[in-house]
Amino acid sequence: MAVVEVADEAKVDPSAKQKPKVNKQFRDRNQIMLARLGWRFTTPALVIVGAITIFPVVFSIVLSLSNVNITGNGFQLQGFTFSNYSLLIHSSEWRYSLGFTVFYTFVSVFIEVVLGTAFAVLMERLSKGRGPMMALLLLPWSIITVISAELWQYVYQGTYGVLQYLINSVGFGKPVILGTPTPAIIAMMAADIWKTTPFVSVIVLAGLVMLPSDVFEAASVDGCTPWQSFWKITFPLLRPTLSIAVLFRILQAFGVFDLPFVLTSGGPGTSTTSLAILGYKVMFDNLQFGPGSAVAVSATLLVLIGCLAFLRAFRTQVNGGDL
Amino acid sequence: MATIEMSNMKKRYPNGADVIRDVSLSIAEGEFMVLVGPSGCGKTTLLRMIAGLEDITGGDLMIGDRRVNDVSPKDRDIAMVFQNYALYPHMSVRDNIGFALKLRKTDDGEIKRKVEEAAELLGLTPYLDTKPRQLSGGQRQRVAMGRAIVREPSVFLMDEPLSNLDAKLRVKMRSEILKIQRRLGVATVYVTHDQTEAMTMGDRVAVLSKGDILQCDTPQNLYDHPVDQFVASFIGSPSINMYSAQLSEGAKFLNIGGESVELTDVAHISHPSLASYANSRITVGIRPEDLELVDKGTPNSITATVELVEALGSELLVHFNTDAKAVVVEGVKDEEETILEASGAGVARIEPRASVKAGDIIGLRPNPAVMHFFDVNTELAIY
Numbered sequence: 001m002a003v004v005e006v007a008d009e010a011k012v013d014p015s016a017k018q019k020p021k022v023n024k025q026f027r028d029r030n031q032i033m034l035a036r037l038g039w040r041f042t043t044p045a046l047v048i049v050g051a052i053t054i055f056p057v058v059f060s061i062v063l064s065l066s067n068v069n070i071t072g073n074g075f076q077l078q079g080f081t082f083s084n085y086s087l088l089i090h091s092s093e094w095r096y097s098l099g100f101t102v103f104y105t106f107v108s109v110f111i112e113v114v115l116g117t118a119f120a121v122l123m124e125r126l127s128k129g130r131g132p133m134m135a136l137l138l139l140p141w142s143i144i145t146v147i148s149a150e151l152w153q154y155v156y157q158g159t160y161g162v163l164q165y166l167i168n169s170v171g172f173g174k175p176v177i178l179g180t181p182t183p184a185i186i187a188m189m190a191a192d193i194w195k196t197t198p199f200v201s202v203i204v205l206a207g208l209v210m211l212p213s214d215v216f217e218a219a220s221v222d223g224c225t226p227w228q229s230f231w232k233i234t235f236p237l238l239r240p241t242l243s244i245a246v247l248f249r250i251l252q253a254f255g256v257f258d259l260p261f262v263l264t265s266g267g268p269g270t271s272t273t274s275l276a277i278l279g280y281k282v283m284f285d286n287l288q289f290g291p292g293s294a295v296a297v298s299a300t301l302l303v304l305i306g307c308l309a310f311l312r313a314f315r316t317q318v319n320g321g322d323l
Numbered sequence: 324m325a326t327i328e329m330s331n332m333k334k335r336y337p338n339g340a341d342v343i344r345d346v347s348l349s350i351a352e353g354e355f356m357v358l359v360g361p362s363g364c365g366k367t368t369l370l371r372m373i374a375g376l377e378d379i380t381g382g383d384l385m386i387g388d389r390r391v392n393d394v395s396p397k398d399r400d401i402a403m404v405f406q407n408y409a410l411y412p413h414m415s416v417r418d419n420i421g422f423a424l425k426l427r428k429t430d431d432g433e434i435k436r437k438v439e440e441a442a443e444l445l446g447l448t449p450y451l452d453t454k455p456r457q458l459s460g461g462q463r464q465r466v467a468m469g470r471a472i473v474r475e476p477s478v479f480l481m482d483e484p485l486s487n488l489d490a491k492l493r494v495k496m497r498s499e500i501l502k503i504q505r506r507l508g509v510a511t512v513y514v515t516h517d518q519t520e521a522m523t524m525g526d527r528v529a530v531l532s533k534g535d536i537l538q539c540d541t542p543q544n545l546y547d548h549p550v551d552q553f554v555a556s557f558i559g560s561p562s563i564n565m566y567s568a569q570l571s572e573g574a575k576f577l578n579i580g581g582e583s584v585e586l587t588d589v590a591h592i593s594h595p596s597l598a599s600y601a602n603s604r605i606t607v608g609i610r611p612e613d614l615e616l617v618d619k620g621t622p623n624s625i626t627a628t629v630e631l632v633e634a635l636g637s638e639l640l641v642h643f644n645t646d647a648k649a650v651v652v653e654g655v656k657d658e659e660e661t662i663l664e665a666s667g668a669g670v671a672r673i674e675p676r677a678s679v680k681a682g683d684i685i686g687l688r689p690n691p692a693v694m695h696f697f698d699v700n701t702e703l704a705i706y
Contacts, residue, residue: 214409217376222423222470223397232422236413 057300063293075289084294094295096270097278098302100185104274105253108189108196113246115193116200117238121230123201124208134202141198149262152191153178156263181271184264188272192259196252200245207241208234243314247307254303275299325387325400325477326352327373327510333381334368334534342368344534346382353508355501357525359515361557361654365534366514367482373512374403374480386478402471403480407487408463410455410470416442417451420469441469444503461492468500472507479504479511485520497524518558522546530554532654547693552702555608555695556652561640563695564614564669566647568607574598577607577691580647584623589692596705597696605705606650608695611640614671616679617686624686630668632679641671641679643687652702 064084066077088094119137123130140148155163156177168174177183211234219229257276260266266273266281273281275295283292327350334343342365350356358366371377373384375396384392391399402423410419418425421438429437442448445465455463464484471479484500485493501524504511515521521528522542529539530553538550542558549555556562569578570586574597577584591597617624627643649668671687679685696705 212407212409214405214407215411217374217396218403218405218409218470219411219422220376221374221396221401221403222474223426225397228426233411 060293060296063289064297066290068288068290070287070289081290084290085298087291088294088298093270093273093278094275094298097273097275097295098298100272101254101256101274101299104185104189104192104256105250108192109246109249109253111189111193112197112200112249113242115197116245117204117242119197119201120204120208121234123205134205137198137201139198140195141202143195145195145258146262148195149191149259152187152194153263156187178264179268181268184268184272188260188263191263192253192256196249200249203245203248204238204241207238211237239314243310247310250306250310251303254306255299275302325510326350326385327356327478327512328385329373329382330385331382332369332372332379332384334365334372334377335380342534343372343380346534346536348529348536348539350510350512352510355504355511355513355524355526357513357515357521357528358531359518359521359525359528359557360531362516364531366516366531369531370480370482370512370514373478374401375399399478400476401478401480402474402476404464404467404471404482404484406483408455408467408484410463410466412455415452415454416447416458416466416469419455419466420447420473423470423474437473438469441473444472445469445499460488461496464488464496465499468503472503475507476509479509479513481511481513483515484513486515486517493520500524519560522558528558530557532557548704548706549695550704552606552608552650552652552697552704553655555697555704556655559610561611561670561672562655563608563610564671565606565608565650565652565697566645566669567604567650567699568647569604570597570600570602573601577694579607579625580645582625582647584625584689584691586694587691590694593692594696594706600696600698600705604699606697606699606702608697609669609689610693610695611670611672613690613693614669614673614687615690616641616671616673616677617688619684619686621686621688624688627669627671627685627687629679629681629683629685631681634675636675638675639673639677639679641673641685643669643671643685645669 062077065080065082067079067081067083069076069078123133123137126133143151155161158164158176158179161177163177164174175183177187215233215237216229219233224232255276256274257280260272260274260277261280264272266277270278276299279292279295279299282288282295286292327348329346329348332343332346333341335341346369348356358369360366368377372379373386375391375394379392383390386399386401411422414422417438420441421434424434424437438451439448442451445468447462447465447469450458450462450466455466458466464487467484471481481500485496488496497520500513513524515524522545525542527539528542528545530537530545532553538545538554540548545554545558549558552565556565566579570576571578571583574591575586577586586597614625619626625645625647627645629641629643631642633640633642673679697703698705
């Protein structure tokens with residue numbers, strides 16, 4: 001990357017034209033050597049990335065486009081086909097999963113960004129104790145999802161769950177939280193929001209402390225109330241930061257797997273089956289490798305398209321170009 | 324338009340530091356008041372207290388006939404220009420200038436008219452739809468001015484608005500700001516650490532040091548009649564030469580270093596109290612332009628060795644060394660400058676075509692009529 005940048009700079013540099021030819025040749029040779037050196041340094045990393053990232057991705061695509069036949073010795077690829085994808089599009093399970101994943105992503109990311117920003121604004125106003133508060137806030141984020149999902153399981157569980165006990169003790173009966181579709185979805189989102197709001201907070205807080213303080217003073221002299229100051233100054237200036245937080249969260253939330261896997265295994269029925277859970281079930285429970293890969297590839301493609309669209313819409317913000 | 328009246332204003336930080344000790348100052352309608360002082364003297368804090376960006380610990384602040392100690396900045400009817408301009412980076416020049424009007428729910432047509440009027444005045448019309456980051460420092464500064472004037476406030480506050488500009492632009496903006504202020508006739512408080520800026524712009528200049536106003540007067544009076552050593556050495560560039568001296572034969576002669584200068588009647592008439600310092604030690608201050616180049620050994624002159632000559636075209640600045648013991652006022656200048664001027668050093672401003680070069684031994688004759696005298700202990704001026 002650095003090598004490319006050096007070359008670009010040399011191209012735009014207007015003084016470069018006036019330099020003698022010998023010098024230019026020397027510089028070109030130097031750059032070629034630098035480029036070679038760059039390749040030599042990055043090759044080991046590229047090989048590892050290729051082996052553990054690019055190969056599985058490519059192999060998934062190949063699987064999703066093949067007739068996969070299970071045999072006693074593993075599986076065989078028997079020719080190219082689109083049938084795996086047409087199976088998906090016509091399957092109500094896939095469509096439900098897609099709808100659920102999109103809904104889950106939008107709602108939980110929206111709530112996380114709102115809450116996370118609110119926490120960040122509060123934390124920024126703390127004159128002291130910001131460090132310990134931050135550590136406390138980061139606790140949920142630092143717990144591995146599988147563990148935190150297990151912890152939430154204790155809260156939601158039917159026989160000894162805390163939440164059910166509390167609801168019962170205020171006289172609302174004993175709802176079956178994880179066993180009823182809507183409560184299960186809400187419960188799962190609550191667990192996700194609990195865990196990832198701190199992540200958004202930390203990113204937004206980092207953005208907040210970077211904002212120039214005199215601009216806010218100018219706004220207060222100009223007549224802004226604190227509320228106006230937030231919406232007319234803080235929010236627009238935070239947009240690059242918020243965009244990055246949203247992008248990260250969309251990527252993570254769209255691929256959500258561990259939380260529903262531990263909490264509900266995608267149930268009750270298929271009500272909390274995200275695309276990742278569906279792909280896993282099709283592939284490893286039903287051993288349908290072709291359709292399973294198609295689910296994975298479709299999920300990847302969709303989130304990729306979503307992110308690219310988001311980046312396009314918010315490009316200036318993400319680049320900080322608006323500042 | 325309004326007056327500003329500060330009486331016994333104080334600012335103490337929670338850690339007990341007194342930033343503003345006891346400041347009383349009144350600023351008339353349409354007056355251009357400059358607060359000047361070295362860094363850390365409290366001038367910016369005082370300005371921010373007027374703006375409402377800092378709490379006032381004690382005393383009263385009146386804008387017009389309203390006590391505004393506890394009024395929020397937005398309700399003080401002030402406009403402020405910040406050192407780093409503090410433009411809203413996400414808004415166009417037009418929106419930056421019109422923001423305050425928009426917040427007041429001014430009619431859109433009215434905003435447009437006022438913004439364009441201000442842009443015209445400041446030469447910003449071609450840039451109305453650009454963002455601040457695309458503008459040069461000088462243009463940003465003008466946008467900040469535009470933002471202030473479009474509101475037609477009763478008070479302008481400016482916090483070193485020119486300090487980020489290069490020297491040439493600074494001189495130009497100085498007169499532009501003055502012109503605008505004269506035209507609008509709004510009471511203005513202008514903070515700077517640059518005494519040249521203070522002298523050229525202020526109707527009156529308040530010199531601050533360590534949270535107190537030492538003297539507030541017209542620029543010429545500050546220059547001619549400083550109240551103490553600090554003001555004398557802060558105002559004027561190059562700054563005043565100050566030496567430890569001894570009055571002899573009553574107060575007839577002044578011994579500076581090994582030399583003796585006769586104090587004429589003029590000096591005594593303009594400084595009647597000098598008589599009470601007969602035969603005692605005082606500090607004498609001589610402005611660089613009040614030293615006349617003479618041959619060495621001329622009566623009433625100081626012998627000096629030329630260290631460096633700076634030719635400015637219209638004048639020569641002769642840096643010299645003498646036997647006299649220089650008096651350095653603490654806190655006026657940076658450390659480096661103080662080192663340069665240690666022990667006996669001084670500057671004389673003489674006519675440009677005199678033949679002086681480094682290493683020459685010359686005589687410098689001070690003009691007793693315009694000398695400044697200070698009490699050694701109190702550092703106050705003797706008049």
